[in-house]
Amino acid sequence: MNIINKILTFVLTIPTLLFFSIFTLSNSNLTFISLWPFDFKIFLPIWVLSIGFFFIGLFLGCALMFLYNLNNYFK
DSSP states (O other), X not given: OHHHHHHHHHHHHHHHHHHXXXXXXXXXXXXXXXXXXXXXXXXXXXXXXXXXXXXXXHHHHHHHHHHHTHHHHTO
């Protein structure tokens, strides 16, 4: 079972990394973020937003899994 898990992880990781690499290289257009109550705009490339959201989701997923499994740490 451990071998299957490692193979699946490898098979899913490589295409994901390739997708983000190609997306990063091909999207260099600028976009802006404006927050409603404030009057300023932040200009960022699209790839910064996509990779930033990816890492935010990764961090939140890890934090939620840690909180979900917190009961097992104290046993």
